[in-house]
Amino acid sequence: MMRALTAFLLTIALTVAALAVAVDEKPLEDPAKEAMARELMKELRCVVCQNQSIEDSNADIARDLRQIVRERIAMGDTPDNVKAYLVDRYGDYVLLEPPLKPTTYFLWGSPFIFLGFVVYMVLRSRKKPVAPAPLSAEEQAELDTILGKREDDA
Amino acid sequence: MIAELGHFATILALVLALLGATVPHVGIARGDSRLMAVADNAAIGQFLMAIIAFGALMYSYIISDFSVYAVAANSHSAKPMLYKIAGVWGNHEGSLLLWILMLTLFAAALSLKGRKLPQRFRTRVIAVQSALVVGFLLFILFTSNPFVRLDPAPFEGNGLNPLLQDPGLAFHPPMLYLGYVGLSVAFSFAVAALIEGEVTPLWARWVRPWTLVAWMFLTAGIILGSWWAYYELGWGGWWFWDPAENASFMPWLVATALLHSAIVVEKRDALKSWTILLSIVAFSFSLLGTFLVRSGVITSVHAFANDPARGVFILGFLVVVIGGALTLYAWRAPKLTPGGLFGLVSRESALVLNNILLSTFAGVVLVGTLYPLVLEATGSGQISVGAPFFDFGAIVLMSPLIVALGFGPLLAWKRGRLPRAATTLLPALVVALVVGLFTYWQTAGGVVMTAFGLLLATWLLASVAMEIAERTQLFKNPAGFLRRLRHLPRASWGMSLAHSGVAVLLFGITISEAWTEEKLVIMQRGDTAEVGDYSVRFDGVAPVTGPNYTAIQGHFYASPKSGGADIMLEPQDRLYTDPVMNTTEAAIHSMLSGDLYAVIGEAAGGGRWSVRLYFKPFVVGLWLGAAMMVLGGLLSLSDRRLRVGAPKAKKLSAEA
């Protein structure tokens, strides 16, 4: 029991300690570069947090990574250079936008694949000849009462 | 003693639930109405036992009885009373008990409010509901018993995560759970219908109000969670596509689809098999969400303690419940007679399109949420699937939905006429295009999505207005307009309000995303910074003390450039003691035009402080839009046609 307890507290400490906001760094002098850096920070995942970008995290390492992003942007790196730099060290995991590659084709294609599949199913089921369900007089009467006179008020 | 009472009540509830899940089916088979009546009595008995159990746990929290494990692990004597109470469900065990309480609540409500359902069918439904209760009670008793005693009892509890010490905790989880658990009713209705082998328009009529109730709570719960994140986490975000958020969003999408497809079943006796499937899937997504946050299989901000034993148990339960229902579906669905035909352009088709897009999006969110796990399992590397992917899915799938949303209500059942609807909607289209193009031109072609979002939102709002105008013959026959407006059924007002809510929400999202201004500055007393149309002056910091924290509080005065009174903003940087943790309390001043949002950070030395200031235009639109959706649901629900157990129900069901 106590072990579960400790594990639980540890989880809490690890997961939420990083949630508080960070407002501690000096922005870059050049507003255009600062904006570029900030935009980039939103696309990079904090490596010790849950689903947070480094921009949103107060974790120590996120702060260091923000620093690196600012430095490299100041040095004239493009956002893609900076991303490549971090991917070299931490893998695709740091990118909140999964890169398009064979393993992610299905992911990126999923909206279209699913949509195509469902539309195909619907159209196929429409082609099937369906006998209109005959209503008994009784049923018809019931339905009429239920539906009332109005048919257009859904 | 009280904790033991709670434990005992839990066990008794299990016994009652077991009886309620089995005996009624025997009753139906034998045609013995006394045995069938066990369903009702067991449902009410379970509910009373769950109240006792939950009350016992809450009492243990209130008196800070640290010999009870759950209390010691999650509470603290110095905690304010509100959080002692709300803390009951701020952890795995307590929230599970809350879940059970609600599940039994719905079973009891079915038994009390569903008197007008045919007895045989109602019995089936309640028995299925009881079976769900059995599963959760076994789960809590065998893996997560909150009433376990600690010996020796600690002198003090571990305290509640400070981020949870917020009024949000008092409302967000119960609302969300009412939504999750409310979907179990639709599930039980679907399973009962499959057992009975028949789905009728009446079935849809019965299931819709329950689904609507669940949907309203789910909507309210999700938006409360968003609002909580928005002000508590202190970075001004309100939706992060975190797995736990997705877990609440997927059932919402499916429940929304279900609400609409049930209309088709009710009105046209079509889409029956599909609607049954949606009923099962909606609750399955609720269960999946519970599984994801409790099993530790995926990391998430909201995750409870990771415990594989619990995970395996709940997974087994999931397979039994969902797998069982889907097996029943695969077996019985072909028996459901296909119903009314409809043309490619018709109200039915519009609702089918709604269903296709909503369920596809739910599927896409599921894929996005689980994709990293799949890649990990197949050894294909680790990736993160974040907002860019989900935003992409939302744009691809939700934009056509909103376009169709304008047309749908104007199309007739069976065979609608697109040109006619298009003519009616022409003004809406013109207004939307003007707004879209104007925005595009204004932002100098900056962000296309901003113009597109505004175009869609305007289109939706305008087409809802045109629909009301059409229905009340505003242009054809203006004389009787007001009278006809008054006589529109409440369900129709509900629909219009909910659809406008979507538009307002979309305005909120688009505008706040596009024109948020953010300032990250280092300030000392007397400094001013400009954000939005405000000039914000920093007036230093002062220490403040709370019941279980100390804080640094910054003082800011924002003066509108257009003149007017200063707005005081007092953000805090809190240090909680039990457990020790730093939290940021943003100061937010909400106005219709936008929110002023201030966060105080660390001392930068020499009396200087780092400060984050935001002006977020029309964030209110988010809360307002969601509130409109919920109110729309409420209006619909109050329409007498939708009440549970319509007067004619009894007679018809006698044939069933």
Place this chain on the structure above:
Amino acid sequence: MQRFAPLIIVLALAGLFFMMMTQEGRNPNEIKSVMIGKPAPAFSIPGLEADAPGLTDADLRTGEPVLVNFFASWCVPCRAEHESLMALAREHGATVIGIAYKDTPDRSLAFLDELGNPFAKTGADLDGRVAIDWGVTGVPETFLVDGSGTIVYRHWGPIVGDGLEAQVLPALEALK
């Protein structure tokens, strides 16, 4: 057939969940290192003692396998794994190099004085940049570098429990 589709999807997902949940030693928070198989990044940092020579990547290319441990005196799990590092150095004859992550040298030295010093060489990564070059997400992390300076294994988190016997030692053994 299509009526079985939902059931099949659910069972497949359940299988996936079961597999991942029961996987031995899986931590959903762990980020797998992408440095394995790559040469150790170039670096040059001062040693912990004022008079000690600095630490560079050349120290990892001695022809002998080397363990590189990132630690800090403020890190609680580091304390927990220290015993394992001592055992590696004393009992198993491994060369362990310690890099103090974002820590003042005097505190790091005090930490080693208190718990014993398993390190053949030490370096001070004052701003944490070396750790980032290695793809470290937090301390402690331990890398195994072969004699030619290529990273062959990474241990995420503290070496505790059976981590030493079941993971680190076999990885070390495989190099010999």
